Amino acid sequence: MLESNKKLIYILPFVLFIAMTVLLYTGLGKDPTKLDSQLIGQPIPAFEKTLLLSPDKTISEKDVQGPALVNVFASWCPACYHEHPYLMQLTQSKTVKIYGLNYKDKREAGLKFINDLGNPYDLILFDDNGRLGVDLGVYGAPETFVINSDNKIVYRHVGIVNLDVWQTILKPKMFPEANEQQEQGAK
Amino acid sequence: MIPEIGNLALAFGLALALVQFVMPLVGIATNRWRMVLVAKPAAIGQFIFVALSFACLAWSFYINDFSVAYVASHSNSSLPVAYRIGATWGGHEGSLLLWAFILSSWTFAVAMLSKALPALTRARVLAVLGFVSIGFICFILFTSNPFDRLIPIYPIDGSDLNPLLQDPGMVFHPPLLYMGYVGFSVAFAFALAALLEGRIDTLWARWVRPWTQAAWMFLTLGIAAGSWWAYYELGWGGWWFWDPVENASFMPWLIGTALLHSLAATEKRGVFKAWTTLLAIAAFSFSLLGTFLVRSGVLTSVHAFANDPVRGTYILIFLGVVVGASLFLFAARASKVSVTSWYNLLSRELLFLVNNLILVVATVMILIGTLQPIISEMLNLGKISVGPPYFNLVFTILMTPLIFLVGLGPIVNWRQHSFQDLVARTRYAAIASLAAGLVFVISEFERQATDLVQIFVGVFLIAWVIILNLGDWWKRASKKRSSTLMNLHKISPSFIAMYTAHIGMVIVVIGVVISSHFSVEKNIRLGIGQNEVVEGYQFTFEKLTDVVGPNYDALRGHFTVTKNDEVVARLEPEKRRYHASGQWMTEAGIDASLMRDLYVALGERLPDSNDWAVRIYVKPYVSCLWLGGILMGLGGLIAMTDKRYRARAKQTSKSSDSIALEAV
Numbered sequence: 100m101l102e103s104n105k106k107l108i109y110i111l112p113f114v115l116f117i118a119m120t121v122l123l124y125t126g127l128g129k130d131p132t133k134l135d136s137q138l139i140g141q142p143i144p145a146f147e148k149t150l151l152l153s154p155d156k157t158i159s160e161k162d163v164q165g166p167a168l169v170n171v172f173a174s175w176c177p178a179c180y181h182e183h184p185y186l187m188q189l190t191q192s193k194t195v196k197i198y199g200l201n202y203k204d205k206r207e208a209g210l211k212f213i214n215d216l217g218n219p220y221d222l223i224l225f226d227d228n229g230r231l232g233v234d235l236g237v238y239g240a241p242e243t244f245v246i247n248s249d250n251k252i253v254y255r256h257v258g259i260v261n262l263d264v265w266q267t268i269l270k271p272k273m274f275p276e277a278n279e280q281q282e283q284g285a286k
Numbered sequence: 287m288i289p290e291i292g293n294l295a296l297a298f299g300l301a302l303a304l305v306q307f308v309m310p311l312v313g314i315a316t317n318r319w320r321m322v323l324v325a326k327p328a329a330i331g332q333f334i335f336v337a338l339s340f341a342c343l344a345w346s347f348y349i350n351d352f353s354v355a356y357v358a359s360h361s362n363s364s365l366p367v368a369y370r371i372g373a374t375w376g377g378h379e380g381s382l383l384l385w386a387f388i389l390s391s392w393t394f395a396v397a398m399l400s401k402a403l404p405a406l407t408r409a410r411v412l413a414v415l416g417f418v419s420i421g422f423i424c425f426i427l428f429t430s431n432p433f434d435r436l437i438p439i440y441p442i443d444g445s446d447l448n449p450l451l452q453d454p455g456m457v458f459h460p461p462l463l464y465m466g467y468v469g470f471s472v473a474f475a476f477a478l479a480a481l482l483e484g485r486i487d488t489l490w491a492r493w494v495r496p497w498t499q500a501a502w503m504f505l506t507l508g509i510a511a512g513s514w515w516a517y518y519e520l521g522w523g524g525w526w527f528w529d530p531v532e533n534a535s536f537m538p539w540l541i542g543t544a545l546l547h548s549l550a551a552t553e554k555r556g557v558f559k560a561w562t563t564l565l566a567i568a569a570f571s572f573s574l575l576g577t578f579l580v581r582s583g584v585l586t587s588v589h590a591f592a593n594d595p596v597r598g599t600y601i602l603i604f605l606g607v608v609v610g611a612s613l614f615l616f617a618a619r620a621s622k623v624s625v626t627s628w629y630n631l632l633s634r635e636l637l638f639l640v641n642n643l644i645l646v647v648a649t650v651m652i653l654i655g656t657l658q659p660i661i662s663e664m665l666n667l668g669k670i671s672v673g674p675p676y677f678n679l680v681f682t683i684l685m686t687p688l689i690f691l692v693g694l695g696p697i698v699n700w701r702q703h704s705f706q707d708l709v710a711r712t713r714y715a716a717i718a719s720l721a722a723g724l725v726f727v728i729s730e731f732e733r734q735a736t737d738l739v740q741i742f743v744g745v746f747l748i749a750w751v752i753i754l755n756l757g758d759w760w761k762r763a764s765k766k767r768s769s770t771l772m773n774l775h776k777i778s779p780s781f782i783a784m785y786t787a788h789i790g791m792v793i794v795v796i797g798v799v800i801s802s803h804f805s806v807e808k809n810i811r812l813g814i815g816q817n818e819v820v821e822g823y824q825f826t827f828e829k830l831t832d833v834v835g836p837n838y839d840a841l842r843g844h845f846t847v848t849k850n851d852e853v854v855a856r857l858e859p860e861k862r863r864y865h866a867s868g869q870w871m872t873e874a875g876i877d878a879s880l881m882r883d884l885y886v887a888l889g890e891r892l893p894d895s896n897d898w899a900v901r902i903y904v905k906p907y908v909s910c911l912w913l914g915g916i917l918m919g920l921g922g923l924i925a926m927t928d929k930r931y932r933a934r935a936k937q938t939s940k941s942s943d944s945i946a947l948e949a950v
Contacts, residue, residue, distance in 0.1 A: 109616060123657075176673075187890055215809035263867075
């Protein structure tokens with residue numbers, strides 16, 4: 100009996116491995132940088148969140164007015180530190196409204212992040228339990244959502260925003276008309 | 287012309303890898319001795335061609351051949367030469383070629399240094415390595431060819447290497463890491479050869495140990511180098527982020543560490559045989575898994591280069607074949623190599639077992655945390671990541687008992703140890719360590735309770751491991767006749783290696799505990815001429831100058847740091863703007879010493895003024911992180927020098943070769 104038990108144990112790693120391969124295969128091909136299609140063209144999901152800078156104030160999805168970017172950040176996310184200086188530049192150019200979503204953070208840590216590095220955001224939502232993040236389909240930080248003038252989500256960008264990303268990806272998604280006009284003008 | 291030669295050389299490398307894989311196995315199966323002997327020359331030839339191919343790519347970077355697509359997208363004519371060479375592995379295609387090149391180098395080393403091995407074992411080991419080579423070279427040639435040309439229209443200049451990678455760290459970190467990753471392929475090949483043969487003995491463990499130690503050493507140094515790079519290049523003083531790619535390198539390290547210990551038990555006591563082969567398979571499998579995670583785009587991270595489902599599918603199939611086949615072989619053959627053996631409840635075997643268990647559990651927890659976005663998506667929870675809090679908690683809980691055991695490991699005997707004797711030998715160390723912990727707690731009493739517990743446990747463990755390991759070293763050396771101090775280096779290198787690595791590990795713990803609890807970080811507004819006092823150090827912002835770099839312009843801040851009116855350091859943090867990409871990079875100014883690092887980074891110029899947001903950190907003992915890493919690596923190096931890996935192997939080689947000859 101002991102012998103057969105032993106044999107079973109030796110087979111176990113193989114079985115576990117097969118299970119994991121199946122798992123990885125399902126993850127494959129689903130490009131994590133693309134938004135789950137059901138959210139594109141949809142309005143921002145309903146929420147009620149406090150503000151990071153003033154915990155006693157609550158706002159809802161009705162207070163978000165596009166065109167704007169919603170930038171998901173956290174103090175525990177190294178890439179957010181990287182992205183931050185560009186957001187500061189972007190906000191100083193006053194071309195776009197940026198909402199911040201402080202994702203799964205501690206309030207003190209989020210405040211420290213903003214106090215240390217500066218505040219590029221028009222409003223910062225505090226998403227301590229990550230509920231809004233889940234509704235948006237966020238799986239990490241940083242991520243940036245493009246909201247058009249009808250308050251619909253038109254694009255989701257995973258990874259840092261820099262000059263290149265803003266000009267070639269986000270801006271054309273946010274102002275499609277301006278782009279077409281430019282192209283027509285060029286013709 | 288040169289890129290075509292590189293491409294052709296790689297194709298030849300593939301052909302020879304096929305020969306290296308097929309011929310020996312067919313030879314063994316059909317008793318054809320000549321076919322078995324082909325393994326070694328094929329391995330050498332494969333190495334020469336893959337090395338040539340790699341050299342061709344490096345050359346294309348050196349001469350700025352922007353007609354090569356990969357060069358055009360990862361280099362620039364104004365990039366300094368060292369970074370142009372480093373850029374060879376600065377992207378997906380090139381880093382895979384580096385992978386293949388390092389694999390063929392290890393194969394070459396095995397082929398050249400395995401004279402003592404029985405010919406059949408050598409042939410099997412080389413065949414397995416050949417198979418892995420085939421997989422990687424095919425991957426490069428069919429999905430990720432770095433030699434593809436942009437003909438007829440090619441850019442006049444390249445689009446530059448990511449500024450983050452333009453750093454000396456980039457030149458050293460990936461090759462070291464890959465040497466470690468890929469080095470586990472040798473232990474893996476030995477494990478498969480042993481399963482095929484159905485036999486594992488002391489000699490086998492003795493062959494595998496130095497190869498495993500070498501791979502482990504490289505991986506340790508590679509991880510330490512990566513952490514150091516992150517520390518000063520990312521500009522905010524962090525050194526470990528639990529990023530998926532960091533985890534991908536850390537998991538093979540943990541399994542490799544378990545393998546080192548398990549191999550020691552297999553060699554000395556003939557126990558854990560099946561387990562050791564499983565760990566050898568696992569260590570390399572985790573290296574492959576790491577490659578899959580980084581290359582497939584299943585998880586995104588700051589390290590991710592490519593996001594191509596075709597590549598992902600290829601690696602997953604390859605991973606499935608290699609790991610699946612080896613685990614299948616294990617399932618079928620492990621009972622042949624396993625033995626039932628006896629050891630007491632309190633013995634070194636048991637400690638090794640617990641050590642292995644903890645390391646494996648830690649690996650599994652990190653794996654779960656890393657794959658969690660995929661798991662939760664499968665369960666329709668949306669993609670969410672668990673973040674550093676999960677990893678920190680799990681890891682602290684698991685490492686605490688493990689470090690405690692590092693103190694006991696060297697003392698406890700094989701087979702059995704009396705509990706009374708163990709108490710007698712550790713009680714003074716226990717008292718001293720408790721006292722050290724209490725001293726720290728009392729001096730920091732105003733802190734939060736959770737902080738105090740962490741500090742106490744941390745200090746206790748640090749003292750415990752150092753006292754017991756150094757004490758045991760001293761005791762072993764004192765058995766020799768003359769002065770103990772003069773004999774510290776005369777005991778067996780294996781022991782010196784063990785003490786060095788253990789103490790290195792605890793020095794890393796010192797760095798972690800002290801720098802995370804005692805660092806002072808200030809983020810302030812500072813104008814030129816103003817100063818700020820942090821922890822008794824006065825940081826004065828003297829001036830700001832313009833600097834022209836080889837491929838960037840920079841603003842350089844000049845800071846003078848004084849303590850008690852004496853200048854202790856001058857720091858020059860920079861904000862760099864790289865021409866080709868227009869990206870801004872922060873270069874921190876760091877004055878490093880054993881006791882403390884002084885760290886200054888420039889943030890942003892504040893609107894409508896000449897003041898700057900400046901980050902000033904005083905981080906005590908943070909250098910211990912890297913010093914400890916280097917000591918651990920040194921431990922691996924010393925372990926390899928043990929004569930018994932060579933001397934005994936020679937004695938037995940003749941007899942086993944002749945047996946092999948008869949068998950064929």
